[in-house]
Amino acid sequence: MRLLFLGDIVGRSGREGVLRHLPDLKARLKPDFIVVNGENAAGGFGITEKIAQELFDAGVDCVTLGNHAWDQKELLGQIGRLPQLVRPINYPEGTPGRGFTILPAKNGRHKVMVINAMGRVFMDPLDDPFPPVEKVLNIHRLGGPRMGPAGVDAIIMDMHAEASSEKMIMGHVLDGRVSLVVGTHCHVPTADLQILNGGTAYQTDAGMCGDYDTVIGMKKEAAIHKMLRKTPGERYSPGENDATVTVCGVFVETDDRTGLARRAESVRVGGRLGQSLPVV
Amino acid sequence: MRLLFLGDIVGRSGREGVLRHLPDLKARLKPDFIVVNGENAAGGFGITEKIAQELFDAGVDCVTLGNHAWDQKELLGQIGRLPQLVRPINYPEGTPGRGFTILPAKNGRHKVMVINAMGRVFMDPLDDPFPPVEKVLNIHRLGGPRMGPAGVDAIIMDMHAEASSEKMIMGHVLDGRVSLVVGTHCHVPTADLQILNGGTAYQTDAGMCGDYDTVIGMKKEAAIHKMLRKTPGERYSPGENDATVTVCGVFVETDDRTGLARRAESVRVGGRLGQSLPVV
Amino acid sequence: MRLLFLGDIVGRSGREGVLRHLPDLKARLKPDFIVVNGENAAGGFGITEKIAQELFDAGVDCVTLGNHAWDQKELLGQIGRLPQLVRPINYPEGTPGRGFTILPAKNGRHKVMVINAMGRVFMDPLDDPFPPVEKVLNIHRLGGPRMGPAGVDAIIMDMHAEASSEKMIMGHVLDGRVSLVVGTHCHVPTADLQILNGGTAYQTDAGMCGDYDTVIGMKKEAAIHKMLRKTPGERYSPGENDATVTVCGVFVETDDRTGLARRAESVRVGGRLGQSLPVV
Amino acid sequence: MRLLFLGDIVGRSGREGVLRHLPDLKARLKPDFIVVNGENAAGGFGITEKIAQELFDAGVDCVTLGNHAWDQKELLGQIGRLPQLVRPINYPEGTPGRGFTILPAKNGRHKVMVINAMGRVFMDPLDDPFPPVEKVLNIHRLGGPRMGPAGVDAIIMDMHAEASSEKMIMGHVLDGRVSLVVGTHCHVPTADLQILNGGTAYQTDAGMCGDYDTVIGMKKEAAIHKMLRKTPGERYSPGENDATVTVCGVFVETDDRTGLARRAESVRVGGRLGQSLPVV
């Protein structure tokens, strides 16, 4: 199967960048399943049902979230009815929404599980992400129907975290049991994509889909003021320059029998960053 | 001029990786100046005079440091006599060593200034890195002798920091005034190399020179134990697998007149990460 | 019932201070149950079985811990056989030892439950302390045998945390269901003892049992060097001046029927801090 | 001289508590100089010129601030003309306002210097507070006119910080050179008041002037929701129950010749906390 994962969409320019590049990405990469992290899609802060729907309409199969999940408060009341929207699995019990989901691939034959988890190093206190992920992986195993009715054909884990160490640990701990562990949250694509020893594709951060002539997607002036002056300044708002928007992510081809990665390549299209577009 | 910057060397395997690849890198890239971050060179923790000397002997022109600068305590007594060794500029007044240095390029004609600064977000409390950097840049300006006797031909800033935002802000604030702002500390190469609007090359993290089948250079078992179990486990020690060592960094060609970047490319050689080697 | 809780014992001087003052405290306060936090009892770092035993021999009924629980590694192998030693309840599943315990009061008639939990604000990532505490309190209810065989006569919760807000939240959340919520970890006694609306005694920090002519129990020089110089200095070691050791804690008298607090007073004896010794 | 310092005023109930108790405190303690920390006076967030004026009108001689200094943005434009308002001294160069001030005592004969500094442990990155404080103390020495025209008769240092260790280090470092080092920010009075070896009065935290049936001055419900649920809830707002407002601080009598502390006692009046009111 071919899996495409795109990192945190930041604001209007990031959304439009994704919508602009998606047709070509679909034509070239023929992905069977597309996941996008949407935690910054609404003006940099959270996502709304409407924006999520726009992404689904454009062919995105699943949207993941992160620490900005609830910046648009109304999502708390909507997420329950949005099976394609996944929030971090290690939020407290009783949090609306789901921490993983199983959805059909575009080919109609395969099932893809998407898990979203949040790191804790340099982030808000949250429960340990490892036990709930273990629990899910003990039920839904990679390998398709061979693994029984709960088997799935591919597993994508979006590890939303600040520290590279914490993401790598998730990669190694899940190695051999999921198709892809990819980090989000740092808004910078990393160049450390590899297939780990057990067959899991791993990249520390997918990078954002947004304006890279900014400070992690936000206009420079406000971010610089806050860092240097320590007095309140402008509100943060996403960069608006479409010419410097890069759509960033990871493309993985899995072995249909094992669900593990056979090939993995980074995706970076548009803007000023070094371009990377796998040839399928 | 051609500048080569390599990220944090981690332990024996990282040092040997650098020494193994450096002859070929020198032959192909013909760098006029080579900088390496050495804060983890000694068993993952700090650096000794002997190790620094080994690097200088191999053709490294300058070694930068970071939060691990003093892990080998004896360096405090040695750094004063090592003009090619730079520690973060925003340590408290009275800290041994220097926060920037000006050294001759290999061609004998040019002068290169190297500044090392440390970020504060998610790191130990330290003075603001921006004012001392401004002070230095007000004296030593890019542009060579045209800028007077204090002029320099290239300026490399190693911004040792955890948060991508803080590194980007340093990039934007110095844009047009230095040749390269490159981050270190995260031990993961980023794929966001670009030449900023003002002509400064920028990459959020150079990545480490070390074993990438690890947790940021350290053996997996100890790091996983600590993260998952929260009880004391094995001591941390660097990965030892030479086959998975990648030497990571950034290569920049500057305009001889302005000292700004004309071309910038990432460097990744050896190991399992996607290879990147500029053709000069 | 009369309950005496003493805060973090720091090093030799703290231990000896407790042993020196305990006979008089027992004579005057006639406590039915004595709890001491022992996370810094062994040279400032952790506790050993031998030290714990010394405290039990002196009449301490229960010792609680905190983030320094495992500084003396061998405790990991010993804690399983020490029913009077309690470590934070929100350590990962599988951590040796217990997060709460139920022990007989000195009068032989009553049962006292002691819970130890750890905060997460400004501390290492850990699971949410609230759910496991709720679980325990749903089984073992205050009110003695009237509440069935799992009923207990007093409940003491040691909330080991940095942020005053997090300790207060624990106090309010448990108000009316436990006898005492007392904070530890900050090594400074607070003067905010009160009986909350529901009948639970609350003090944000018990204060340490240790040398107060120090920096939170540790000799001044090393702590000042580290804070000001940011270079490695002397190892931290506990203050040694017995004349400035204060034994700090909280004394609570509970209603025998409800187990709630009828009276609560701070305890501070010895050294230079303002003395406080309830008259019973 | 007699000095009265009161901790962080939180919201309307805290302000009214101070105004209600101040006449009696003035009558009993006959303070020559009164300082209040006002960083939370305006609805819990910052202070306005109008509120500061109200405090000055009631007899407060100086108001200090902290990390909430600029929550009411307009203060940035007003603080320059308010000589009795002091903000942390270690804000970046160019920050409006002053980090220390020298004001006449009520007796008209003495001069009192007030310094406000901010800690960095568990707080936002800021410059080291120690060097600027040293600089001020090298100019303005305790001891009155005997020390030359820059001599002052009393020095009060408000160390606004989270970590008790950082406050204690400030106390020990300034011991013998200032009249009082008192912490603010934690909103909990500590019971560790002492006169240090060199003659400086020290208390880790003054405690807030506010409603203690809350979470550090803020209504319980919102704080509990945020801690337990990790989803957005009610806005934070100060507690409103005047019956549980305690006015907290420190009273110091200095030696008129040396300016050092001869006597120091905690002040806690009103509400549910243990009352403490020195007899003068």
Ligand SMILES: [Fe+2]
């Ligand atoms: Fe994000």
Ligand SMILES: [Fe+2]
């Ligand atoms: Fe995020």
Ligand SMILES: [Fe+2]
């Ligand atoms: Fe490093």
Ligand SMILES: [Fe+2]
């Ligand atoms: Fe580092």
Ligand SMILES: [Fe+2]
């Ligand atoms: Fe402790």
Ligand SMILES: [Fe+2]
């Ligand atoms: Fe502790």
Ligand SMILES: [Fe+2]
């Ligand atoms: Fe405050």
Ligand SMILES: [Fe+2]
């Ligand atoms: Fe504050």
